[in-house]
Amino acid sequence: MRNSFFSKKLVAVIFLIAGFVSAQNHEGEEVETGAHDLKTEIKEYIDHHLLDSHDFNLFSYTTDEGEHKYVGFPLPVILWDNGLKVFLSSEFEHGEAVAEVDGNYYKLYHNKIYKTDAQGTINYGGHQGEETHEEEAFGEHLVVDDTHPTNEKPLDLSITKNVVFIAAVALLMFLMFRSMAKRYQKSTMPTGLGRFLEPLVLFVRDEIAIPNIGEHKYKRYMSYLLTVFFFVWIINLLGLTPLGVNVTNNIAVTFALAMITYLITTFTGNKNYWKHIFWMPGVPVPMKIILAPIELLGTFIKPFSLMIRLYANITAGHVVLMSIIGLMFIFKNWIGSPLSFLLAFALSLLELLVAALQAYIFTMLSALYFGMAVEEDHH
Amino acid sequence: MEKLLEEFSLGLFVWQLLLFVGLLLLLRKYAWKPILGAVEKREEGIKEALEAAEAAKKEMQNVTADSEKLLKEARAERDALLKEAREIKEGIISEAKEQAQAEGDKIIKQAQATIESEKKAAVADIKAQVANLSIEIAEKVIKEELSDKGKQQKLVESMLSDIKLN
Numbered sequence: 001m002r003n004s005f006f007s008k009k010l011v012a013v014i015f016l017i018a019g020f021v022s023a024q025n026h027e028g029e030e031v032e033t034g035a036h037d038l039k040t041e042i043k044e045y046i047d048h049h050l051l052d053s054h055d056f057n058l059f060s061y062t063t064d065e066g067e068h069k070y071v072g073f074p075l076p077v078i079l080w081d082n083g084l085k086v087f088l089s090s091e092f093e094h095g096e097a098v099a100e101v102d103g104n105y106y107k108l109y110h111n112k113i114y115k116t117d118a119q120g121t122i123n124y125g126g127h128q129g130e131e132t133h134e135e136e137a138f139g140e141h142l143v144v145d146d147t148h149p150t151n152e153k154p155l156d157l158s159i160t161k162n163v164v165f166i167a168a169v170a171l172l173m174f175l176m177f178r179s180m181a182k183r184y185q186k187s188t189m190p191t192g193l194g195r196f197l198e199p200l201v202l203f204v205r206d207e208i209a210i211p212n213i214g215e216h217k218y219k220r221y222m223s224y225l226l227t228v229f230f231f232v233w234i235i236n237l238l239g240l241t242p243l244g245v246n247v248t249n250n251i252a253v254t255f256a257l258a259m260i261t262y263l264i265t266t267f268t269g270n271k272n273y274w275k276h277i278f279w280m281p282g283v284p285v286p287m288k289i290i291l292a293p294i295e296l297l298g299t300f301i302k303p304f305s306l307m308i309r310l311y312a313n314i315t316a317g318h319v320v321l322m323s324i325i326g327l328m329f330i331f332k333n334w335i336g337s338p339l340s341f342l343l344a345f346a347l348s349l350l351e352l353l354v355a356a357l358q359a360y361i362f363t364m365l366s367a368l369y370f371g372m373a374v375e376e377d378h379h
Numbered sequence: 380m381e382k383l384l385e386e387f388s389l390g391l392f393v394w395q396l397l398l399f400v401g402l403l404l405l406l407r408k409y410a411w412k413p414i415l416g417a418v419e420k421r422e423e424g425i426k427e428a429l430e431a432a433e434a435a436k437k438e439m440q441n442v443t444a445d446s447e448k449l450l451k452e453a454r455a456e457r458d459a460l461l462k463e464a465r466e467i468k469e470g471i472i473s474e475a476k477e478q479a480q481a482e483g484d485k486i487i488k489q490a491q492a493t494i495e496s497e498k499k500a501a502v503a504d505i506k507a508q509v510a511n512l513s514i515e516i517a518e519k520v521i522k523e524e525l526s527d528k529g530k531q532q533k534l535v536e537s538m539l540s541d542i543k544l545n
Binding site for chain 1: 386387388389390391392393394395396398399400401402403405406407409410411412413414415416417418420421424
């Protein structure tokens with residue numbers, strides 16, 4: 001009863017705000033330009049927020065003279081371009097300067113490193129010589145940035161902001177669970193941090209691993225399931241902090257995680273698992289032939305869905321949250337801004353849930369796939 | 380999709396893979412194994428303790444049941460013993476009574492026999508004495524006869540009447 005009451009209230013608030021938003025949009029069309037620049041700026045800011053970065057920027061601002069000031073610290077750039085090139089990202093000066101290393105020139109352009117000449121010229125593919133083109137979309141006149149530089153891209157193994165964050169989370173997890181493990185040497189009852197973490201560890205074991213994999217075979221998968229659960233959860237949670245380093249909204253990160261799940265599934269799969277893929281028992285021979293490629297494709301689709309699900313959920317959450325925060329600056333009136341603040345607050349709470357939920361789903365589905373891989377023949 | 384591919388950063392992928400696998404291996408050795416081991420050990424301990432408690436409870440119940448059974452048996456035995464004792468007692472009493480009766484009868488019979496024989500002896504004795512007396516009387520009479528005939532007569536008569544009286 002209580003819950004449904006609150007959810008009704010929430011829906012009412014959302015409709016209310018949606019009403020204001022549309023009202024504001026009409027006004028905006030009448031007034032024009034000023035708000036439009038702000039919208040573009042917010043959009044760019046959100047895009048920027050979602051991307052990885054070669055610097056560890058805490059925040060940036062623009063001085064009255066129009067000069068960009070960045071507060072943060074540079075990170076090492078590691079390139080493989082006919083030999084290892086290591087230098088600090090401060091040499092790029094946030095994409096405004098060309099970095100020279102061993103006679104090679106590199107430029108940071110849209111968060112990617114390109115090899116350039118000494119002047120830092122970027123060559124473009126599609127629209128030669130133009131960085132942008134204009135187009136009409138959604139009834140609005142937009143300036144679209146669709147340039148594709150054709151410059152050579154060196155292999156970039158830089159320690160980016162996300163890599164720093166992954167390492168920090170890894171270190172944090174190691175310290176946390178190491179200290180938890182050490183306490184068990186003194187007594188069999190959990191103490192300190194273990195009191196909070198043990199139920200979670202047991203949750204992964206009793207609610208995720210054992211029901212999906214089975215009583216006898218779950219043990220060998222526990223390390224991976226626990227690590228991935230806590231890694232995704234903690235990194236999602238920390239992504240919601242004001243520091244706001246999103247890691248799981250990088251497809252490369254979720255791809256790496258999904259790939260590990262795929263590899264474990266493939267290498268621990270038993271005879272029965274492969275039989276179900278290549279020669280499905282209990283169906284006629286023509287069907288077996290048709291099913292084999294489908295089943296084989298399925299083994300790739302499963303981890304692929306894991307990758308996309310985590311990536312998309314976290315990205316979407318951040319985009320929506322930041323858009324609503326951005327609305328505060330677009331409204332600039334006494335009713336719209338507090339409402340979007342409230343909505344942003346509610347959404348932040350929801351994102352806290354999503355952070356845990358996605359970690360749970362990723363772990364749960366991984367366990368399910370492992371369970372399929374080691375399932376015994378029941379026929 | 381194109382955007383996703385463009386966004387894909389090989390460097391980040393490599394670092395994520397390296398760091399994650401490293402973390403996985405480290406945690407497996409230094410955290411998960413000890414933690415899960417300790418938890419399992421504890422659960423095992425709890426399970427064993429519970430089983431032991433259950434077993435003790437069962438044993439306790441068995442003991443209670445046993446003692447109750449024993450008590451019942453003892454009670455039954457006691458009752459049986461009492462019953463037997465009563466029977467024996469009654470048997471003894473009745474036997475004793477019979478014996479006493481028999482003994483009594485025997486004694487009475489003996490007494491009667493003794494009396495009878497005593498009586499016979501007494502009668503015999505009396506007869507012998509009467510004979511002796513008669514002989515003495517006869518002697519005295521004969522002696523009297525010698526002195527006074529009338530008196531002798533009288534004496535014989537009185538003596539005879541005496542005898543009659545006896």
